[in-house]
Amino acid sequence: xxxxxxxxxxxxxxxxxxxxxxxxxxxxxxxxxxxxxxxxxxxxxxxxxxxxxxxxxxxxxxxxxxxxxxxxxxxxxxxxxxxxxxxxxxxxxxxxxxxxxxxxxxxxxxxxxxxxxxxxxxxxxxxxxxxxxxxxxxxxxxxxxxxxxxxxxxxxxxxxxxxxxxxxxxxxxxxxxxxxxxxxxxxxxxxxxxxxxxxxxxxxxxxxxxxxxxxxxxxxxxxxxxxxxxxxxxxxxxxxxxxxxxxxxxxxxxxxxxxxxxxxxxxxxxxxxxxxxxxxxxxxxxxxxxxxxxxxxxxxxxxxxxxxxxxxxxxxxxxxxxxxxxxxxxxxxxxxxxxxxxxxxxxxxxxxxxxxxxxxxxxxxxxxxxxxxxxxxxxxxxxxxxxxxxxxxxxxxxxxxxxxxxxxxxxxxxxxxxxxxxxxxxxxxxxxxxxxxxxxxxxxxxxxxxxxxxxxxxxxxxxxxxxxxxxxxxxxxxxxxxxxxxxxxxxxxxxxxxxxxxxxxxxxxxxxxxxxxxxxxxxxxxxxxxxxxxxxxxxxxxxxxxxxxx
Amino acid sequence: xxxxxxxxxxxxxxxxxxxxxxxxxxxxxxxxxxxxxxxxxxxxxxxxxxxxxxxxxxxxxxxxxxxxxxxxxxxxxxxxxxxxxxxxxxxxxxxxxxxxxxxxxxxxxxxxxxxxxxxxxxxxxxxxxxxxxxxxxxxxxxxxxxxxxxxxxxxxxxxxxxxxxxxxxxxxxxxxxxxxxxxxxxxxxxxxxxxxxxxxxxxxxxxxxxxxxxxxxxxxxxxxxxxxxxxxxxxxxxxxxxxxxxxxxxxxxxxxxxxxxxxxxxxxxxxxxxxxxxxxxxxxxxxxxxxxxxxxxxxxxxxxxxxxxxxxxxxxxxxxxxxxxxxxxxxxxxxxxxxxxxxxxxxxxxxxxxxxxxxxxxxxxxxxxxxxxxxxxxxxxxxxxxxxxxxxxxxxx
Numbered sequence: 026x027x028x029x030x031x032x033x034x035x036x037x038x039x040x041x042x043x044x045x046x047x048x049x050x051x052x053x054x055x056x057x058x059x060x061x062x063x064x065x066x067x068x069x070x071x072x073x074x075x076x077x078x079x080x081x082x083x084x085x086x087x088x089x090x091x092x093x094x095x096x097x098x099x100x101x102x103x104x105x106x107x108x109x110x111x112x113x114x115x116x117x118x119x120x121x122x123x124x125x126x127x128x129x130x131x132x133x134x135x136x137x138x139x140x141x142x143x144x145x146x147x148x149x150x151x152x153x154x155x156x157x158x159x160x161x162x163x164x165x166x167x168x169x170x171x172x173x174x175x176x177x178x179x180x181x182x183x184x185x186x187x188x189x190x191x192x193x194x195x196x197x198x199x200x201x202x203x204x205x206x207x208x209x210x211x212x213x214x215x216x217x218x219x220x221x222x223x224x225x226x227x228x229x230x231x232x233x234x235x236x237x238x239x240x241x242x243x244x245x246x247x248x249x250x251x252x253x254x255x256x257x258x259x260x261x262x263x264x265x266x267x268x269x270x271x272x273x274x275x276x277x278x279x280x281x282x283x284x285x286x287x288x289x290x291x292x293x294x295x296x297x298x299x300x301x302x303x304x305x306x307x308x309x310x311x312x313x314x315x316x317x318x319x320x321x322x323x324x325x326x327x328x329x330x331x332x333x334x335x336x337x338x339x340x341x342x343x344x345x346x347x348x349x350x351x352x353x354x355x356x357x358x359x360x361x362x363x364x365x366x367x368x369x370x371x372x373x374x375x376x377x378x379x380x381x382x383x384x385x386x387x388x389x390x391x392x393x394x395x396x397x398x399x400x401x402x403x404x405x406x407x408x409x410x411x412x413x414x415x416x417x418x419x420x421x422x423x424x425x426x427x428x429x430x431x432x433x434x435x436x437x438x439x440x441x442x443x444x445x446x447x448x449x450x451x452x453x454x455x456x457x458x459x460x461x462x463x464x465x466x467x468x469x470x471x472x473x474x475x476x477x478x479x480x481x482x483x484x485x486x487x488x489x490x491x492x493x494x495x496x497x498x499x500x501x502x503x504x505x506x507x508x509x510x511x512x513x514x515x516x517x518x519x520x521x522x523x524x525x526x527x528x529x530x531x532x533x534x535x536x537x538x539x540x541x542x543x544x545x546x547x548x549x550x551x552x553x554x555x556x557x558x559x560x561x562x563x564x565x566x567x568x569x570x571x572x573x574x575x
Numbered sequence: 576x577x578x579x580x581x582x583x584x585x586x587x588x589x590x591x592x593x594x595x596x597x598x599x600x601x602x603x604x605x606x607x608x609x610x611x612x613x614x615x616x617x618x619x620x621x622x623x624x625x626x627x628x629x630x631x632x633x634x635x636x637x638x639x640x641x642x643x644x645x646x647x648x649x650x651x652x653x654x655x656x657x658x659x660x661x662x663x664x665x666x667x668x669x670x671x672x673x674x675x676x677x678x679x680x681x682x683x684x685x686x687x688x689x690x691x692x693x694x695x696x697x698x699x700x701x702x703x704x705x706x707x708x709x710x711x712x713x714x715x716x717x718x719x720x721x722x723x724x725x726x727x728x729x730x731x732x733x734x735x736x737x738x739x740x741x742x743x744x745x746x747x748x749x750x751x752x753x754x755x756x757x758x759x760x761x762x763x764x765x766x767x768x769x770x771x772x773x774x775x776x777x778x779x780x781x782x783x784x785x786x787x788x789x790x791x792x793x794x795x796x797x798x799x800x801x802x803x804x805x806x807x808x809x810x811x812x813x814x815x816x817x818x819x820x821x822x823x824x825x826x827x828x829x830x831x832x833x834x835x836x837x838x839x840x841x842x843x844x845x846x847x848x849x850x851x852x853x854x855x856x857x858x859x860x861x862x863x864x865x866x867x868x869x870x871x872x873x874x875x876x877x878x879x880x881x882x883x884x885x886x887x888x889x890x891x892x893x894x895x896x897x898x899x900x901x902x903x904x905x906x907x908x909x910x911x912x913x914x915x916x917x918x919x920x921x922x923x924x925x926x927x928x929x930x931x932x933x934x935x936x937x938x939x940x941x942x943x944x945x946x947x948x949x950x951x952x953x954x955x956x957x958x959x960x961x962x963x964x965x966x967x968x969x970x971x972x
Binding site for chain 2: 033034037038040041043045046047048049050051053054072073074077078080081084088098100101102103104105108119120123126127128129130131133134142146149150153154155156157158160161164167168169170171172173174177178179180181183184185187190193194197198200201202207233234235236303304306308309469477478479480481482483484485486488490491492493494495499500503504505508509510512513515522523524527541544
């Protein structure tokens with residue numbers, strides 16, 4: 026680059042700022058936020074003339090390392106238990122990334138700060154990078170890993186499967202509804218500033234411990250772009266805080282975005298890190314410990330709390346509640362157990378837990394074995410087909426849960442389940458905050474204030490509804506989760522690739538039909554529903570049936 | 576006497592041989608034929624790397640999106656509505672699959688693709704690897720050219736008149752590229768129905784944003800290298816010179832197109848760029864600079880020209896060409912695009928005429944404005960007829 030200093034170059038680029046003289050741009054996206062007061066500087070002075078070579082150099086290193094991994098026979102030492110979970114993770118993550126690119130113009134329309142648009146435009150380019158580099162990583166796995174099933178039908182699986190749908194809100198939440206709620210608060214303030222630490226830093230560390238150094242190569246490179254995005258988010262937030270009228274909306278959106286990210290990201294990443302690993306050294310961090318470090322200390326205490334002095338109402342109660350869910354209620358363990366219960370509806374192989382794993386879990390989470398041990402022992406016992414049905418149909422002291430309408434994760438901490446009747450439909454929610462999100466936050470008015478730009482939660486949010494009454498063999502075929510012999514399932518509840526030990530559609534055909542908890546819940550009368558809810562809340566932990574009432 | 580300190584036991588994960596390599600075992604889906612993304616039909620016999628990283632990343636309820644979109648705007652729209660352009664591709668008028676209790680997920684009699692929009696492929700096959708390599712090469716080339724010019728004291732060869740021209744008018748063009756990059760192309764990357772379209776639009780945006788910054792930083796260099804170069808004169812030209820108000824009005828009008836990404840892309844890449852972009856870049860700057868002692872500016876502007884003529888025009892042609900021959904909506908699309916031509920061509924030609932005085936400003940004038948405009952119009956005519964559209968017979972259209 027010429028000898029111009031970066032500061033001079035950035036100052037020069039500000040001369041590009043555009044004040045329309047003849048036509049105002051068409052404002053496709055709206056917000057209920059107002060930006061009457063603040064004008065903030067683009068805090069990161071990013072000039073494209075240095076950006077492109079810098080990113081190209083990062084790519085050289087990523088693809089060089091990828092070549093090295095293949096030539097160094099990485100796959101001879103990668104843990105299958107780990108890599109199978111990447112079939113889920115990598116099926117989801119390219120869409121959130123590219124959705125973040127799509128969301129940037131929403132901010133151009135509503136944030137009246139041309140300097141910030143420069144940073145947002147670079148974020149758009151970064152996010153296209155992330156999406157395609159992750160889709161490429163998945164391709165490498167598919168080509169070089171022992172079992173390509175689940176990678177080869179990846180995006181079809183992601184679009185049709187309930188786990189994919191849960192993950193998809195982490196993409197759609199960026200691009201729809203109120204532009205600031207979606208593209209600023211949900212995406213940059215919460216998802217990128219807080220939860221990408223666990224996604225792109227903690228998880229890759231786990232990958233390396235399981236013999237996979239391709240994932241850290243890609244994701245640490247991705248994370249190196251995030252500092253720009255965090256900076257974009259911070260600058261936009263400070264602008265929003267300057268208008269006192271925005272504080273009520275900020276409080277709403279921070280509560281919604283925080284809770285939704287916790288429900289979705291903690292569920293998935295916590296499972297990958299704790300149940301996808303074979304590294305059971307006592308001194309490696311549990312997900313709870315990582316969360317405490319990255320989310321609680323780093324994000325909440327160092328980033329969020331100092332913003333209180335600018336008038337931001339911080340959801341302290343929800344931060345503490347999220348921690349309580351993870352530590353006291355075993356949220357991640359409940360989720361992992363549910364994933365494994367429903368192995369047959371998914372597209373990867375889920376390895377059982379062994380005594381070594383039990384010992385680690387008990388060390389990190391005292392009381393774990395009493396809650397979950399027996400169930401995982403049953404999971405192992407029922408792993409290989411031997412005349413029995415998949416575990417979900419067997420008597421293992423597990424009640425199949427209802428689903429949360431809002432976050433679509435099942436209502437796993439049973440005592441927290443709440444319900445509401447909305448537009449004539451009875452819905453179940455995993456927690457009061459999810460109910461509040463649907464019934465109060467995503468509406469056209471909020472606490473008496475008109476919010477005409479706020480989005481809506483739509484869609485067929487309970488997956489089981491679509492397959493209510495279906496034979497499981499037909500269900501799995503409809504989703505396309507069958508291997509190339511036309512009968513062996515993509516998913517398996519173990520890692521043994523001996524065809525004789527693999528579940529097939531024939532095994533599923535004899536199972537009871539799929540039942541939708543929500544369809545059944547809506548078919549009940551009021552008394553039935555009340556009894557159901559009472560029983561439900563007395564269930565658990567680990568999905569245990571409610572004790573008989575006296 | 577020194578004592579040896581004992582090293583603490585290092586805690587590292589153990590490496591174990593798992594043999595989880597492709598080919599290690601034989602089982603259903605272990606063969607080579609299973610190692611391809613199988614959820615889409617490639618455009619040609621063999622699927623490309625570009626397709627693998629791009630196709631179907633953006634879901635479609637007419638494909639596998641069983642539970643539908645999950646978030647809606649307040650007006651009820653969700654996802655990437657097909658109605659965000661008036662253009663149509665075959666299959667779009669079929670109703671969306673209805674899902675509900677017991678319906679299953681996959682549409683009945685499903686075939687990929689469900690509608691013609693999914694047939695589009697960017698002929699440049701751009702993904703992150705290619706776009707960083709390309710743009711990094713461009714900025715390296717420009718940096719080297721400018722550095723060589725500085726070393727050779729090339730700017731001292733410029734006549735005062737040419738210095739004025741560059742500071743005002745090459746500078747003014749940076750605003751056009753900036754507006755197009757951010758407020759036309761980037762704005763539309765949220766709108767189109769497939770990931771293939773939206774990524775091509777985002778890449779087009781990157782070219783424009785980079786080009787605007789290239790011109791801005793070139794302007795900065797010239798401020799440092801040429802004693803009386805006014806680095807802010809471009810602002811005065813852009814805001815006040817009569818020669819720029821016509822093209823400024825058109826470029827701002829492009830940002831104001833009412834909710835139709837198809838019109839935005841068509842009006843910009845099919846009409847604006849050949850009639851105004853290439854008029855200025857290829858038929859003014861590239862022709863005049865060398866004659867006026869400037870061998871550097873053509874390399875800067877030439878990079879932008881290459882972006883458009885060799886890359887952005889190519890994706891545009893691949894997008895709009897098939898629509899005029901669409902097996903269901905050809906006539907519909909032709910009518911719409913002819914309407915866009917009627918709306919934007921006269922406007923661009925009128926703006927072109929307001930630029931005419933620029934051709935008289937430099938000392939050496941190798942080409943007249945009329946000659947330049949003729950070349951631009953011929954080029955435009957070729958683009959339009961290749962798309963399967965017709966030019967109006969009226970003068971100045």
